[in-house]
Amino acid sequence: MKNTNEIWEEVVETLVKEGMTDVTIKTFFKTGIVFPISHDNSTYTIAVENTFTKGYLLKHTNEIERILEQICGSPKKLIIYLNSEIKNRQNGITAEEDTKKDRSGLIKEYRFDNFIVGPSNDFAHAAAVAAAENPGDADYNPLFLYGGVGLGKTHLMHAIGNYIYEKDPTLNIKYISCNNFTTEFINSLNTKKTYDFKEKYKNVDLLLLDDIQYLANKDSTQTEFFNIFNDLMNSKKQIVLCSDRKPSEIETLTDRLVSRMNGGIVADIKFPDLETRIAILEKKAFDFGINVPFEVLNLIAEQSLNNVREMEGLLKKVRMYSKFINKEITLELATEAIKDSLNHDKKPITIELIQEKAAEYFHITVEDLCSKRRGKPLGTYRQIAMYLCKKYLDVTIREIGTKFGGKEHSTVIYSCNVISELIETNPEIREYVTDIEKLLK
Numbered sequence: 404m405k406n407t408n409e410i411w412e413e414v415v416e417t418l419v420k421e422g423m424t425d426v427t428i429k430t431f432f433k434t435g436i437v438f439p440i441s442h443d444n445s446t447y448t449i450a451v452e453n454t455f456t457k458g459y460l461l462k463h464t465n466e467i468e469r470i471l472e473q474i475c476g477s478p479k480k481l482i483i484y485l486n487s488e489i490k491n492r493q494n495g496i497t498a499e500e501d502t503k504k505d506r507s508g509l510i511k512e513y514r515f516d517n518f519i520v521g522p523s524n525d526f527a528h529a530a531a532v533a534a535a536e537n538p539g540d541a542d543y544n545p546l547f548l549y550g551g552v553g554l555g556k557t558h559l560m561h562a563i564g565n566y567i568y569e570k571d572p573t574l575n576i577k578y579i580s581c582n583n584f585t586t587e588f589i590n591s592l593n594t595k596k597t598y599d600f601k602e603k604y605k606n607v608d609l610l611l612l613d614d615i616q617y618l619a620n621k622d623s624t625q626t627e628f629f630n631i632f633n634d635l636m637n638s639k640k641q642i643v644l645c646s647d648r649k650p651s652e653i654e655t656l657t658d659r660l661v662s663r664m665n666g667g668i669v670a671d672i673k674f675p676d677l678e679t680r681i682a683i684l685e686k687k688a689f690d691f692g693i694n695v696p697f698e699v700l701n702l703i704a705e706q707s708l709n710n711v712r713e714m715e716g717l718l719k720k721v722r723m724y725s726k727f728i729n730k731e732i733t734l735e736l737a738t739e740a741i742k743d744s745l746n747h748d749k750k751p752i753t754i755e756l757i758q759e760k761a762a763e764y765f766h767i768t769v770e771d772l773c774s775k776r777r778g779k780p781l782g783t784y785r786q787i788a789m790y791l792c793k794k795y796l797d798v799t800i801r802e803i804g805t806k807f808g809g810k811e812h813s814t815v816i817y818s819c820n821v822i823s824e825l826i827e828t829n830p831e832i833r834e835y836v837t838d839i840e841k842l843l844k
Contacts, residue, residue, distance in 0.1 A: 407439040410447065410474055417470045426682045429520045431459050436516050438486065447471050448482040452516040457483050458689055508578040509568065509611075513561035519686060521679030524555055527670035531559040531643075534668070535566040538609060538641035545632075545642035547615075547664050549649050550672030551797050553712040556645040559672075560611050563643055567609055574608040581617040585624045592623075604631045608640050615646045615664075619654045629660055636663075652800050654816055673797050680704035680714060687715055693722055699737040706744055717741050752795050752843055754806045760842040761788040764835070773808040787835055789815050790822035795843070 405413075415432050423432075430436065437460075438450040451457050460467065464481050471479040515535070520528050527548055534543040546563075548556045564576050579587075591600035604610065610631075618625050635642055646653065649671070650664040675683065681697075681704045688695040695718070703717045724740035725732045738745065762769045765784045772785055785807065792803045793815070804810040810818075825832040 405474075407442050407447075408434070410442060410471070411437065411439040411449070413474045414467060414470050417473070424678055424682075426519065426521050426678050430682060430686075431456055440484070442475075442479065444477065445480060446482055447475075447479045448484070450484045450486045452486050453512075453514060454485065455517045455686060455689055457485060459685075509564040509576065510561045511565060513558045514565055515562045517686065518555060518558055518562060519675075519679055519682045521675050521682070523673040523675045523679060527555075527559060527672045530668045530670045531563050532566075534641060534643065535563045538567055539639040541667075543641075543668050544636065544639075545644055545664060545667040547644045547646070547650060547667065547669045548672065549646045549669070551647065551674065551795075554672045554674065555711075556672055557613060560613060560643055560645050563641075564609060564611055567641075575606055576609045576611070577604070577607045578611040579613070581612060581614045584612060584628070585617070585621055588624050588627055601627075601631070605634050607635065609643070610635060610640065611643045613645045615644045616648060616653050618660075619656060625657055625660060629657070629663070632660070632663055642667075649799075652816070654820055671797065675711070677701075677704055680711070683711065684714065684718055687718055691718070691722055693725070693732065695721070695732050696734065698734045699732055702734065702737055703741070706741070717744060720744075754792050754796065754798065754803065757788055757791050757795070757839075757843065758806070761791070761839055764839050764842060773806070775808055783832070786818035786822050787832070787839065789818045791836070791839060791843070793819045 411434070415428060418432060419428060436451065436456060440448040440450055442448065449460075451460065460481075460483055468479060468481050471481065515528075515532060518528060527550075530543060530546055531548070534540075534546045537543060548559060550556055561578065564578055567574060568576055588600060591597045618628065632642065644664060649669060650656065650661045653661075681700045684695070684700045684703055688700070699721065703714060703721070706714075706717060721732060721737045721740045725736060728736075730736055758769050758772055761784060762772050765772075765780075767781070767784065771781060772788055774781075789803055789807060789810075792798065792806075793800070796803075800812050800815045804812060804815045807815070822832065822836070826836055827833075
């Protein structure tokens with residue numbers, strides 16, 4: 404007689420044979436997401452980590468029960484629990500008491516089992532899971548995650564914290580953004596409480612520092628962070644860092660910090676492919692409590708070629724339009740709701756597209772933009788184009804330099820810094836950048 408785990412493995416194998424996508428299997432069905440508990444003559448019981456997964460499986464109950472009957476030879480009712488329901492029942496903890504747990508700034512909803520895994524982020528996800536399962540292990544410490552806006556870096560960071568917290572709630576876990584870390588440090592200097600500041604971080608078991616790129620140009624804060632970094636590493640405490648770029652591309656970051664950050668795992672998160680974007684939208688639709696046909700999810704995903712948040716914004720727009728006219732979401736309704744955003748000829752943003760649009764805007768050729776000619780205004784136009792490449796694309800500084808006629812690494816970084824500062828102080832430059840961004844979108 405097959406045991407409970409073997410039965411679930413056959414369920415998953417059958418779903419794969421019937422055409423279920425790899426992303427959906429990894430997100431909702433694989434062992435580690437689903438925990439087979441028991442089965443008898445009439446029931447098959449599993450547990451899952453969160454309501455998102457539970458809700459998805461409940462929507463597919465009939466399909467799963469059909470496969471269970473096929474495997475077991477008799478009808479079985481699928482019973483789904485949350486792991487927290489089982490643990491709390493065993494420990495006598497009420498749901499109200501569970502919500503009062505202090506997670507040291509962590510967002511409880513960000514967990515591994517509701518993170519959509521695809522080719523664009525599978526290595527980063529695997530590295531995050533490994534760090535969570537083996538905190539302080541030299542192979543995964545520090546863990547440095549980098550990538551563009553809204554791609555899941557912060558989600559993974561909080562997932563690590565939540566996973567470790569649940570294994571041992573007595574650990575001292577600290578999540579903080581780089582800007583808040585800097586503010587805390589400056590306040591400690593002003594109030595002459597630097598000793599308290601150092602002791603606070605010295606006693607942390609897990610440090611999660613977000614948006615580490617904001618350490619750039621902050622020499623004193625970098626020095627203090629380097630000392631904290633060394634103390635935690637020497638004590639075998641886990642450090643997780645997030646940034647929009649890799650360590651070597653963070654301007655004015657000291658060589659010793661770059662070396663330290665590169666000493667563990669550095670993992671990037673790229674923009675997800677179409678299949679993964681659809682899975683993300685399916686999750687968001689569930690979070691919104693709405694039923695969205697696949698063709699609508701596909702429509703929205705195809706329009707979102709560069710930004711996950713833009714994609715989620717389109718889904719919100721469809722939801723609100725459906726609510727406003729009091730009609731179910733259909734492809735026709737969704738097309739009407741986002742018609743201003745539809746562009747079936749829309750191209751993904753690339754270095755070449757940015758060069759094309761910048762050249763078009765400034766009435767020059769792409770060859771001029773990529774030439775070795777210097778001086779204003781051509782030099783400024785080139786700097787703006789390189790700045791936009793760095794802002795919108797998950798490419799290296801070296802790649803940008805190569806595409807602009809073999810510019811040096813330092814030249815590209817300098818150009819991006821110049822434009823970043825001029826946007827704040829020079830209305831004309833700000834207008835140039837804004838206008839070209841509109842052309843790209």
